[in-house]
Structure formats: C-alpha cells, structure tokens
Amino acid sequence: MAKSTTQTQSAAAKQPQRKWDEVVETGKRTDIPEGLWLRCPNCAAMVYRKSLEQNLHVCPECDHHMRVDADTRARQLCDPDSFEPMWENLVPVDSLNFTDLKAYKDVLASDRKKTGHADALVCGKGFIKGRGVMLACMDFRFRGASMGSVVGEKITRCIEMGIEQNLPVIIASCSGGARMQEGSQSLMQMAKTSAALARLDDAGGLFISLLTDPTTGGVTASFAMLGDVIIAEPKALIGFAGPRVIANTVREELPEGFQRSEHLLAKGFVDRVIHRADLRSEISRIIDYAGK
Amino acid sequence: MSTATSSTFELDFERPLIQLENQLAELENHADETGVNINAELRKLRSSHTAMLKKIYGKLSAWNTVKVARHPDRPQSVDYIRMCFKDFCELHGDRRYSDDNAIITGFARVGPYKCMVVAQAKGKDVKERIKCNFGMPHPEGYRKAMLKMKLAEKYNLPIVTLVDTPGAYPGVGAEERGQAEAIAYNLQEMSRLKVPVVSIVIGEGGSGGALGIGVADRVAMLQYAWYSVISPEGCSSILWKTGDKAPEAAEALKITADANKKVGVIDDIIDEPLGGAHRNKELMGDRVQKWIVQNLRELKRFKVENLVSKRYDRLRVIGQYGEE
Ligand SMILES: [Zn+2]
Secondary structure (H helix, E strand, O other): OHHHHHHHHHHHHHOOOOOHHHHHHHHHHOOOOOOOEEEOOOOOOEEEHHHHHHOOOEOOOOOOEOOOOHHHHHHHHOOOOOOEEOOOOEEEOOOOOOEOOOEHHHHHHHHHHHHOOOOOEEEEEEEEOOEEEEEEEEOOOOHHHOEOHHHHHHHHHHHHHHHHOOOOEEEEEEEOOEOHHHHHHHHHHHHHHHHHHHHHHHOOOOEEEEEEEEEOHHHHOOHHHOOOEEEEOOOOEEOOOOHHHHHHHHOOOOOOOOOEHHHHHHHOOOOEEOOHHHHHHHHHHHHHHOOO | OOOOOOOOOOOHHHHHHHHHHHHHHHHHHHHHHHOOOOHHHHHHHHHHHHHHHHHHHHOOOHHHHHHHHOOOOOOOHHHHHHHHOEEEEEOOOOOOOOOOOOEEEEEEEEOOEEEEEEEEOOOOOHHHHHHOHHHOOOHHHHHHHHHHHHHHHHOOOOEEEEEEEOOOOOOHHHHHOOHHHHHHHHHHHHOOOOOOEEEEEEEEEEHHHHHOOOOOOEEEEEOOOEEEOOOHHHHHHHHHOOHHHHHHHHHHHOOOHHHHHHOOOOOEEEOOOOOOHHHOHHHHHHHHHHHHHHHHHHHHOOOHHHHHHHHHHHHHOOOOEEEO
C-alpha cells in the first residue's frame, strides 16, 4: 500500500487538482470496484473507503480534510445515535419561478434525490461528549449548500431554540453563499439569521461557528462570521468573494494560501484551526469554559 | 419647464426620447431668439414627449431598470444629502484602519429631526469615482458606518441610510481585513440598535454590500432602483456560465422595487418623476425627504423595546417555504 501510494503521489503531482466526486467517477472508468477505494483529491493516494470513514474522512496519507455531507458531519460531531434532526418537513418553494439553463424546480428535485434531503441544511438536537447542543450542518451536495429561505428559517429556528432551552448553538458551515434562485429573499436570510444571533448574544448564549471547506459569500458575511468562538478546519477556503471573482477584479495572482483557514487565523478572523479528530473534545472544552 | 437633459449620456432605450428633447430645446431657443410665436408647435411636441416618456417608463424591463439605476446623471447620496438634509456635519473614519470614501457618514437635520446619515457614495466624475471606489465599500467602510450608528444610538438620534452600491469590493485587501466579518457584524448590530433606522435604496442595492447598511425598521426603494442577492452580471456568469445573459438574469432575479415589495423585502416604493429621477432631481429630493420625515415621525412614537422587537419580526417573516 505504502509503495503504491508513493507511485500515485508522483503521478498526481502532474495532474490538476480534482474534486472528490470527479475522482469517484475515475474509479468507475478503471477496474477498481466502485466506491471501495477512493483517491485523495490532494495527494492522490488510494484509500480504502472503510479506513477513510474510520479516519473521519481525513486522508491518512496527507491529512487532507475531505468534504463531508451533513449527515456524516452530524454523526462525526455527536455522541453515537444522539443526533435528532428537526424541521425536516420544511421544503423550498420556487416563489420566483426561476429558470436559468435549468428550472429551479427541477434542480431542487434532483438535489433532493441525490441527497435525500429537501434542502441544504440538517439541524436538530444532539449531544457532544454528553453536552446537549443545537447543531446545524450544511450540505454542499445540495445547491452548493447555498442559503435560501429554508436554510435561513431552519438556522433561525435552531438559534431560537438554543435561546429558549439555553443550549449552545453549533453551526458547521460550508456554502457557496446566498441562493440566487430565491432572489432578495435569500439575501434577507443573512439579516434574519444575524438578528437571531443578536438575540442569542443578548441572552448570554454561546454560538460556536465551525467553518469548513468551502465557506463563502452570504453565509460567511452573516452567521458564519458571528461566532462567539470561530473554529476552522485545516486549509478550508473561507472568504466573502470567491477566489476567481477576486482574481478577475484585481487582475493579479492571489497570494499563496490566501483565504485558507491558516491565513485567516494569522489575520485574526478565526479563533482556532482544529483538526477534525479533535473537534469533539475542543468544542466540549469551549462549552465548559462558557459554562453552558 | 426644462426638457433637455444636460448629459451627453444616452440610455439606448431613451434614444428617441432624447432626440425629441433636443428638438424641443432647439425650438425653444429659436423661439427665444426670433420672437416667433410657435407655442402651438411646442405644445404638440411637449405632449408627444410626455406620451413617449409614459410609454417607455410605463413598462420598463428589469434590465432597463438596472440601466436607469446606474444612469450617471441619477441623483446620488451627495445630492440627497444636499436636497433633503440641512446642516450636514460629516464625520470621517473607522478609527481602526482608514476612512472609506465609498460610505459617507455624519450628523444632519431632516425636517424637524436631528439624525445620523450613513450613505453609499459613487462619485460623479472619474476622479471622484476612483476616490469612492465606484461605490464599492471596503471593510473599513462598514466599520465606519457601524461606529457612527453606535454614536447615533448613544445620543438617541435616528439613523437614515442611503443604499447605492454595485456590491462590497471583492479585493485582496478587503478579504484580508475581513469584508465578510464587517458586513456580518453590521447585520447583527443594526438589528438591535435602540434608535429608529430607516433605509432607502436610491440606486443599486447590490447584495450583501447593500444590506451591510440596510437593516432597518422601514425600507424603501426608489421606483427604478434595483435590489437583489447578486448583480445581474454576476448571476449571468454563474448560472448561465456567460457574461452576456444579464438581461435574462435581471428578469429572473426579480430585482425591481415592485417585486421586492411583493415579497416583503421592502415596505415602500418612492415614485420617481416621470422618466426617472435623473429628469427631475429636486422633485425626487422632495419625495425622498417626505418619506424620511414621515417614517421617522411614526417610528419615534415606538418604545425602544417595541421598536427592536418589531424590527426582528419584520425580518423574521421574510422568505417563503413549504411544509410537508
Ligand atoms: Zn491525501
């Protein structure tokens, strides 16, 4: 295994970076049984799926933190079987009758089929090392985890319940930003969720914002950056504008590591960069310090 | 009545209008010089001019609305500060990094009220536009805005914000100084300011960059302003994967004042003079001032707790979803 890894590593050096799901397709085309082995998008090591899952979807070879879906995230953060999803009955509506190259209605349906969720956020109550929390996890597979009315509403309900029941609120973010297909109503979810956080703050509550790869746009520019404590996973892309937009605006190459967790830490915009394996214990420690 | 516009700038869909306006101006001049009585002809031309204005502006497409909102002669924050407010006392800087000229702040008087004005500025000529970064604030602009809003809160002064930005600036320095954090912080803090806040989108309401000074008890849009989650150009390049579908994107995003009012994002539409605010700035100024004074009068009657909780309730109900 170690030997083959080295070989694939050197081969990968010449290849452009690829996204995780594209890699799965590559597996299909070669003779590797589908889904049994996966290729790390960072170092290209072939990793046995089971061992990757046991390793919290962190590459055992290079420590790359893979993107995980909302259910996996909740499972990884919470005590076994303790997470109970809430407000799963909320579904998006196509109130603008929006059509670009595809109809919004159709992409909603196909994303629902793909993810098993009606929208891009799973939230509810759970326990982290025995501590009760309100937990919300965004799912990048659904419309790039963009925030429309359902995501905004569920986050707001989550925060409001955190206030009522005096529970810490933890939001694991990843997002391309506000959802364009719901127009200015999406934009207003930024204000709505931020206003809810102001109430949590007034009530002396605790909000831990966990930033994961990638968190950008209207989500960063609202609740994600309003954590009492802001934690980022290693090397996550975090920003307001996407790197391509910035590069097009300034017409120059962006600095090395720009908009990555470590860069934001150095600039003072996140409190901690924490390895996925340590999230549970570190979040518990923060909850204890806040006396929640 | 002056019918000719001073600018050489022409919106494509206004071309026949402007031809007519030039014709009218010429005729008026001619009449003045020669003393020939051509009143009947003038009257006829003027009425067909009015009819054409009504026809064109009666069914402005979303994309043409964006063009009007960006018209270089459209009144800007500096004009409204001059027209609607008295005794403007400008206050600069965020006390943390610098003074962002894309956002103007200061004490002012509007009608019988003292207030704090927070306004996005675009600039009129090339030099001003560069100084204002074309109306695209940096984080220091949003922090400057919040610092002055907190000052207003301390002295129990209502806040008036004028929104006019294509968006917050997407640059390296802006990112490194926390553009997202600066906007997020404003959203949170504006939602709990203990003084009345009113906001008017006077031109462009470009996404988070607009909302960063736009959380208020009452929000209005001028009739031909636009307000949305992204600019039509940005939406076109992401969803249509090409830059040239901005007209389609503008339509799909429902960026107009009417559409925004329908979904509760704004409360009021301030009508523009026939043919847009750029055709009659002073009249536009009057209407804007009237709206501000009327809304401040109403909001001043609220107890602070009610004011803040109503502001929350206003946001709380925005956004449509279904239940299964
Ligand atoms: Zn790896």
